[in-house]
Amino acid sequence: MGIWEILQNFFDPEIKKMKIKPCYFPLFVTNNSLQKQIDHIENFAPELAWVTKSGDTDLEKPIAVRPTSETIMYPYFAKWIRGHRDLPLKLNQWCSVFRWEFNNPMPFIRSREFLWQEGHTAHATKEEADIEVHEIFELYRRLYEEYLAVPVVKGLKSELEKFAGDLYSATVEAFIPNSGRGVQGATSHCLGQNFAEMFDIKFENEKKETSLVWQNAWGFSIRTIGVMVMVHGDDKGLVLPPKVASVQxxxxxxxxxxxxxxxxxxxxxxxxxxxxxxxxxxxxxxxxxxxxxxxxxxxxxxxxxxxxxxxxxxxxxxxxxxxxxxxxxxxxxxxxxxxxxxxxxxxxxxxxxxxxxxxxxDACIQVIKTWDEFIEALGQKKLILAPWCDEKEVEKEVIAKTKGETGVAKTLCSPFDQPKLLEGTLCFASGKPAKKWTYWGRSY
Missing domain, CATH: 3.40.50.800 (Anticodon-binding domain)
Incomplete structure (x- = not known):
């Protein structure tokens, strides 16, 4: 908690400079609210914890413990936002969420209850939303590199890996050399207008025209601490960077x-x-x-x-x-x-x-161009940088082909800092013309 407090003390003043206000929303969410965005919540459905009793009395309708807060917060966004003067609406809450994780639970990295911050904002234009996405995940980069002394890659998640219902997901990705696995460190999502349409979040602009807002959602959790432990720890125990050590x-x-x-x-x-x-x-x-x-x-x-x-x-x-x-x-x-x-x-x-x-x-990064090179690098627990055609079905095929006891390989992110892609470069997996360089590997 001392480390978490130090991370809060860095991040919270930075987002307040961006005029993001603190808030807190209820712990429980009704089934009706969840069903408003079934595509979004379906990823969380197996992990939902339901409350069915109050003492010895059965509840008429069960309520869920929040796995995330979109379905709790956005009905209020629809009430609060009426005209362009109400925008942007920028909120952040520090809270805990609960996901009944059964598959490979791991302290800090993938646990049932965890602490995090979740920011939710609404904007008049996509341009405003895009600017904020980049501002936020630059703060996440600083948090990892300047405080936790962990190098990360800034990039975009694939269509298969992005947050359900959003337009695109920007991420900072870490890598654990000892295990050869990537970790999604923190994400900043541009939700586009999908949630605004679902929850009827509209505003009237200066021309008296009604339009849907553009939304973002972003967050980091105590996973940060787990990443730090695995990157720096040794056989004697923890090794803490001075900036986050409770006792320096x-x-x-x-x-x-x-x-x-x-x-x-x-x-x-x-x-x-x-x-x-x-x-x-x-x-x-x-x-x-x-x-x-x-x-x-x-x-x-x-x-x-x-x-x-x-x-x-x-x-x-x-x-x-x-x-x-x-x-x-x-x-x-x-x-x-x-x-x-x-x-x-x-x-x-x-x-x-x-x-x-x-x-x-960096010593773990392996640049490959063929499937055979990919499989060899995967067996050596490398962080693989490969040319890719950027097709969802091709990623699904890679996942299917690499299933095994040590876990599947998938995209981690496509770095914003793209190496030069020479004309005629082919996708390592499909043989089609490559569109970008993408990091691949096993992940937590």
């Missing part, structure tokens, strides 16, 4: 036999006070009956970016010893330079973690 620095006393314990404890407390005054999130582990070695392992497992050790030798030399969690490097720092050095080290750890993660991700 842990101070541990290391008293040897016959050492002046009180003086060491005092130095630890003074170190905490100094760093706290600089805005660094720091704690001292002064617990008795735990050895320094036990504490080292404990805080390594929790992923604290920097450890400071203070023992008799450090007191004598007016210094502290620092140990980095990301690479294990040790440095002795004079007490007089403590603040500047620690701040610099935390910045360096943050950047280094991103650089290492990007190098590992």
């Amino acid at each position: 620095v842990i101070v541990i006393p290391v008293p040897f036999k016959d050492a002046d314990v009180e003086e060491i404890i005092s130095a630890c407390s003074s170190t905490v006070k100094t760093l706290c005054g600089l805005g660094i999130r720091v704690e001292a582990d002064l617990r008795e009956y735990y050895s320094p070695g036990w504490k080292h392992s404990h805080w390594e497992m929790k992923g604290v970016p920097l450890r400071i050790e203070i023992g008799p030798k450090d007191l004598a030399n007016n210094q502290v010893r620092t140990v980095r969690r990301d690479n294990g490097e040790k440095f002795d720092i004079p007490m007089t330079d403590l603040g500047d050095k620690v701040k610099g080290m935390l910045d360096d750890i943050q950047q280094s973690m991103f650089n290492v993660a990007r190098q590992k991700r």
